[in-house]
Amino acid sequence: MLAELSKSMKMYEMREVPYAQAIQALGKLDLMRSPLHKIKTILKTASLINSCLNKFLERTDKKVELDGDHLFSIINYVLVRSGVSSIMAHLKFIEAFTTTNIMDSVSGYYCTNFEAASNYLGSLVTSPKKDV
16 A cells, blocks of 8 residues: 555656656666667657657747757756666667667667767766866
8 A cells, every 4th residue: 555655656746847757767777688678768768758848849839949959958857867777887788789780770879869968977977176
């Protein structure tokens, strides 16, 4: 009973969070064992990001053109909120055990975007520089 209540509370809280479905989907990446399942999780996350964006844009009267920079920012947000333990390890695993045909497709495009976002977030966590 308590577990069900906790789950429903989390679902309610996530409805208020932008890109909640994408965050939940990416959060399952740690549970995936094969490179194919990891790729499918990343593709599902990207699809949910696009779906959330389209729903938002339908409600606005503004005409917005989205580009890679917008996607990059959203992926960063989703990565931070998802709590995935080590996205780079997952991406390196995918890269090591996947064919070049897959990495040269849409799957590779999104893996590269997630890798770039992870690298960017990693660059933000640096040790303080000493004045010379």
